[in-house]
Amino acid sequence: MSRQSISLTEPNDNWLKNQVKSKEYSSKSELINDLIRQARNQQVQVDWIRTKLEKAENKGFTSDSKDQILAESKSLLND
Template identity: 75%
Template sequence: MARQSISFTEPNDKWLKSQIDSQEYSSKSELVNDLIRQARNQQKQIDWIRAKLEKAEKSGFTNATKEQILAQSKSDLNG
């Protein structure tokens, strides 16, 4: 595992400490790694939505209802 030295603003450091004090996380490293994982997952979802929107824009119009489109999107998202 790579070791890094990072600095936090005082409000961010206080928030990190509060998360550890509440026993939500055992260390700042664990918390920061979890936040990064969450951001990476969020970026994957954003990229997926962006790709779907680009594909939709190129495909033209549809006669499907919004309920049908939503159901298909959920099905595609859940694999």
């Protein structure tokens, strides 16, 4: 496992400390690794959706651009 040195803003450092203090995680490293895993999984999902949108757009399924479809999808999720 590689070691890294990172700088955190005070609010982020306090949040990390509180998560460890509340026993959600055993260390800051464990928490940061979990956050990175979550971000990577989210990126996989975003990439999958983007690919689906591009395929639909290329098939002529809709005249809307992928940006328009994505904006509409986001607005539906926020309702």
